[in-house]
Amino acid sequence: xxxxxxxxxxxxxxxxxxRLSCAATGFTFASYAMGWHRQSPGKERELxxxxxxxxxxxxxxxxxxxxxxxxxxxxxxxxxxxxxxLKPEDTAVYYCQLxxxxxxYWGQGTQVTVSx
Numbered sequence: 001x002x003x004x005x006x007x008x009x010x011x012x013x014x015x016x017x018x019r020l021s022c023a024a025t026g027f028t029f030a031s032y033a034m035g036w037h038r039q040s041p042g043k044e045r046e047l048x049x050x051x052x053x054x055x056x057x058x059x060x061x062x063x064x065x066x067x068x069x070x071x072x073x074x075x076x077x078x079x080x081x082x083x084x085x086l087k088p089e090d091t092a093v094y095y096c097q098l099x100x101x102x103x104x105y106w107g108q109g110t111q112v113t114v115s116x
Contacts, residue, residue, distance in 0.1 A: 009110030022096030038092035
């Protein structure tokens with residue numbers, strides 16, 4: 001069955017860096033998109049970045065532009081989110097999304113906490 005699993009979250013100090021990983025397994029579609037969303041308490045889930053199997057990316061929102069970068073390993077159906085110069089407002093649960101033609105799949109999330 002399709003599985004989407006995130007990893008790499010944790011506690012970091014402001015200005016630090018993390019790299020999140022998301023592996024999607026159980027599907028063989030040649031065309032797909034994967035992305036990162038985040039959700040903080042009391043806020044709606046927001047898109048951080050997305051990328052297709054061909055490497056096409058969305059624009060980054062201003063809140064993360066210049067600090068976050070998405071990439072993918074096409075062979076492994078894995079995406080990464082490199083997060084640099086982290087700020088306390090980046091604290092959230094980060095969710096990985098797999099978008100297929102048929103439906104979307106979501107991971108369970110990985111917690112990122114930025115605090116001194």
